[in-house]
Amino acid sequence: xxxxxxxxxxxxxxxxxxxxxxxxxxxxxxxxxxxxxxxxxxxxxxxxxxxxxxxxxxxxxxxxxxxxxxxxxxxxxxxxxxxxxxxxxxxxxxxxxxxxxxxxxxxxxxxxxxxxxxxxxxxxxxxxxxxxxxxxxxxxxxxxxxxxxxxxxxxxxxxxxxxxxxxxxxxxxxxxxxxxxxxxxxxxxxxxxxxxxxxxxxxxxxxxxxxxxxxxxxxxxxxxxxxxxxxxxxxxxxxxxxxxxxxxxxxxxxxxxxxxxxxxxxxxxxxxxxxxxxxxxxxxxxxxxxxxxxxxxxxxxxxxxxxxxxxxxxxxxxxxxxxxxxxxxxxxxxxxxxxxxxxxxxxxxxxxxxxxxxxxxxxxxxxxxxxxxxxxxxxxxxxxxxxxxxxxxxxxxxxxxxxxxxxx
Amino acid sequence: xxxxxxxxxxxxxxxxxxxxxxxxxxxxxxxxxxxxxxxxxxxxxxxxxxxxxxxxxxxxxxxxxxxxxxxxxxxxxxxxxxxxxxxxxxxxxxxxxxxxxxxxxxxxxxxxxxxxxxxxxxxxxxxxxxxxxxxxxxxxxxxxxxxxxxxxxxxxxxxxxxxxxxxxxxxxxxxxxxxxxxxxxxxxxxxxxxxxxxxxxxxxxxxxxxxxxxxxxxxxxxxxxxxxxxxxxxxxxxxxxxxxxxxxxxxxxxxxxxxxxxxxxxxxxxxxxxxxxxxxxxxxxxxxxxxxxxxxxxxxxxxxxxxxxxxxxxxxxxxxx
Numbered sequence: 001x002x003x004x005x006x007x008x009x010x011x012x013x014x015x016x017x018x019x020x021x022x023x024x025x026x027x028x029x030x031x032x033x034x035x036x037x038x039x040x041x042x043x044x045x046x047x048x049x050x051x052x053x054x055x056x057x058x059x060x061x062x063x064x065x066x067x068x069x070x071x072x073x074x075x076x077x078x079x080x081x082x083x084x085x086x087x088x089x090x091x092x093x094x095x096x097x098x099x100x101x102x103x104x105x106x107x108x109x110x111x112x113x114x115x116x117x118x119x120x121x122x123x124x125x126x127x128x129x130x131x132x133x134x135x136x137x138x139x140x141x142x143x144x145x146x147x148x149x150x151x152x153x154x155x156x157x158x159x160x161x162x163x164x165x166x167x168x169x170x171x172x173x174x175x176x177x178x179x180x181x182x183x184x185x186x187x188x189x190x191x192x193x194x195x196x197x198x199x200x201x202x203x204x205x206x207x208x209x210x211x212x213x214x215x216x217x218x219x220x221x222x223x224x225x226x227x228x229x230x231x232x233x234x235x236x237x238x239x240x241x242x243x244x245x246x247x248x249x250x251x252x253x254x255x256x257x258x259x260x261x262x263x264x265x266x267x268x269x270x271x272x273x274x275x276x277x278x279x280x281x282x283x284x285x286x287x288x289x290x291x292x293x294x295x296x297x298x299x300x301x302x303x304x305x306x307x308x309x310x311x312x313x314x315x316x317x318x319x320x321x322x323x324x325x326x327x328x329x330x331x332x333x334x335x336x337x338x339x340x341x342x343x344x345x346x347x348x349x350x351x352x353x354x355x356x357x358x359x360x361x362x363x364x365x366x367x368x369x370x371x372x373x374x375x376x377x378x379x380x381x382x383x384x385x386x387x388x389x390x391x392x393x394x395x396x397x398x399x400x401x402x403x404x405x406x407x408x
Numbered sequence: 409x410x411x412x413x414x415x416x417x418x419x420x421x422x423x424x425x426x427x428x429x430x431x432x433x434x435x436x437x438x439x440x441x442x443x444x445x446x447x448x449x450x451x452x453x454x455x456x457x458x459x460x461x462x463x464x465x466x467x468x469x470x471x472x473x474x475x476x477x478x479x480x481x482x483x484x485x486x487x488x489x490x491x492x493x494x495x496x497x498x499x500x501x502x503x504x505x506x507x508x509x510x511x512x513x514x515x516x517x518x519x520x521x522x523x524x525x526x527x528x529x530x531x532x533x534x535x536x537x538x539x540x541x542x543x544x545x546x547x548x549x550x551x552x553x554x555x556x557x558x559x560x561x562x563x564x565x566x567x568x569x570x571x572x573x574x575x576x577x578x579x580x581x582x583x584x585x586x587x588x589x590x591x592x593x594x595x596x597x598x599x600x601x602x603x604x605x606x607x608x609x610x611x612x613x614x615x616x617x618x619x620x621x622x623x624x625x626x627x628x629x630x631x632x633x634x635x636x637x638x639x640x641x642x643x644x645x646x647x648x649x650x651x652x653x654x655x656x657x658x659x660x661x662x663x664x665x666x667x668x669x670x671x672x673x674x675x676x677x678x679x680x681x682x683x684x685x686x687x688x689x690x691x692x693x694x695x696x697x698x699x700x701x702x703x704x705x706x707x708x709x710x711x712x713x714x715x716x717x718x719x720x721x722x723x724x725x726x727x728x729x
């Protein structure tokens with residue numbers, strides 16, 4: 001009888017699945033998804049802001065006029081017309097792009113996976129920010145790299161740290177960065193840092209992967225040039241319509257030099273043949289009207305107000321020894337707690353009080369981040385944000401008291 | 409009886425919601441395969457009392473885990489509704505689920521359980537109990553394990569080798585409940601002993617061998633990362649000792665229908681009860697179904713048998729308080 005076969009595949013799994021396991025935090029999110037819980041966890045765009053009649057009209061028009069294409073397979077690179085629209089979207093931020101250098105992907109998330117597939121061999125060193133976008137860490141991890149972590153401060157990536165690593169002889173195969181309104185840190189890379197990073201990476205022959213999902217969601221201040229616009233040859237640029245239109249259409253893209261692009265397209269075809277023609281046509285059509293600009297402006301205004309409400313609530317309800325970033329755009333505020341508080345351990349108590357956040361540990365490849373939490377202001381209404389922050393503040397105050405009683 | 413309408417209660421708002429839903433879906437599917445009209449009811453989705461009153465079910469299969477499912481709350485409601493349900497009565501649930509009450513009851517009944525102590529959040533906040541933490545570590549002895557008094561699935565559990573790590577572990581446990589248990593860690597082999605029927609009916613033992621060495625949440629619910637032996641390969645005498653201690657625990661805690669105790673067998677072959685589960689998991693990586701299968705009872709039959717134990721009690725009288 002011996003061993004009970006819970007999973008007959010147990011011995012067959014590839015090494016790269018090693019990190020894919022059930023977790024307590026995931027289990028808690030199942031409770032946090034309940035409507036009575038104020039979720040400051042998920043980075044869901046506020047798609048309710050899209051006028052429903054516009055969307056219905058869009059779908060009807062696409063199906064009435066292009067059903068034969070919409071319901072068919074398409075090319076692996078994505079339709080030329082959509083790629084033109086995407087180039088136009090990038091031009092909004094000053095990035096000059098040839099539609100021929102664009103591959104449309106299933107969200108920018110697929111582009112991350114394809115980059116891993118095309119560039120990372122097991123054991124390769126890749127540089128990421130600490131903290132970094134959790135989805136990028138997961139996508140890259142499947143290709144078994146080693147991570148070189150570079151700290152962030154108010155000006156974004158601390159490029160000196162990368163420079164020191166290079167001087168030590170480290171040669172990361174790529175540097176991954178979210179320069180605008182960082183997920184999760186909320187900070188934006190300053191112009192000086194951008195110039196420094198571009199110069200260093202050009203000199204050291206390290207390509208940059210610039211992930212820019214939030215660039216058009218700026219609330220204040222002057223837009224900064226994209227890294228891609230500063231050095232097209234050395235930057236692979238990732239974009240998405242998830243934040244300017246809808247994440248449900250799963251349309252993202254990569255812009256890269258021809259050699260890389262060709263491999264990305266082949267890898268994309270191997271993964272899923274092609275994207276969805278239906279949603280690509282919807283996107284193309286949406287971006288061909290002026291409605292998207294009007295809707296986006298309104299959306300940005302909504303997010304700006306929610307950020308203001310969150311920052312004010314944090315100032316009112318959070319303990320004095322916590323600190324947080326002040327994003328000029330995007331979705332997230334990053335909170336640093338006093339080091340003795342463990343945000344991962346506290347999540348259960350927070351959910352019990354009907355509020356949720358993402359513990360900082362999710363955003364580090366090395367177990368750090370216990371003293372941090374990511375708060376998203378994009379989705380909940382202003383009232384709910386205030387209530388959520390109030391509940392969290394109350395919990396933190398009690399936890400600080402508990403800690404003092406334990407250490408005193 | 410074929411076509412009989414029964415409710416499978418699963419989900420809820422406890423941290424083990426996800427595990428419970430997995431248990432519940434599996435149980436409902438199994439019961440349907442056995443001819444029941446099984447209705448999945450999630451107390452977090454629909455008001456329980458209203459739903460059960462309207463649904464005219466003849467019994468409830470309790471597949472809830474954690475607070476409000478295993479602690480007697482739901483059981484008390486079901487008593488009031490005169491609905492027979494699977495598993496132990498309210499008071500037995502309340503005692504088994506709360507590790508403070510449970511350990512005290514085990515001690516009183518002479519069931520071996522590792523040395524332990526309690527840390528309460530209120531005592532820390534209001535009475536200055538923090539100053540006594542080192543004494544507590546001394547009394548229980550290192551290495552030790554800190555657990556929330558009211559939680560399951562190893563959530564909020566931390567192993568502590570150095571006294572300096574104790575405050576952090578206590579805080580982690582207190583995130584789940586108002587009290588924490590500090591318990592001596594017994595090195596050895598972890599064995600699950602499951603009961604089906606009466607406290608004397610102990611199913612074959614299951615040996616637990618997590619590849620990481622620690623049977624934590626990930627090791628419990630990721631198929632393939634823990635190896636299970638059913639029946640566990642134990643010395644006959646040791647196996648008998650474990651079964652006897654388990655039966656004693658089930659008896660002392662007035663367990664009914666189903667239950668599971670987790671036992672550590674130390675280097676000398678002595679069993680120590682470390683946990684009691686009144687609503688044992690019924691997922692694809694859960695221990696009770698493995699034990700049943702080792703006894704030749706396939707999952708659908710197991711669910712059917714548990715349910716029939718409840719149906720045999722209909723209609724419920726005054727209950728067990």
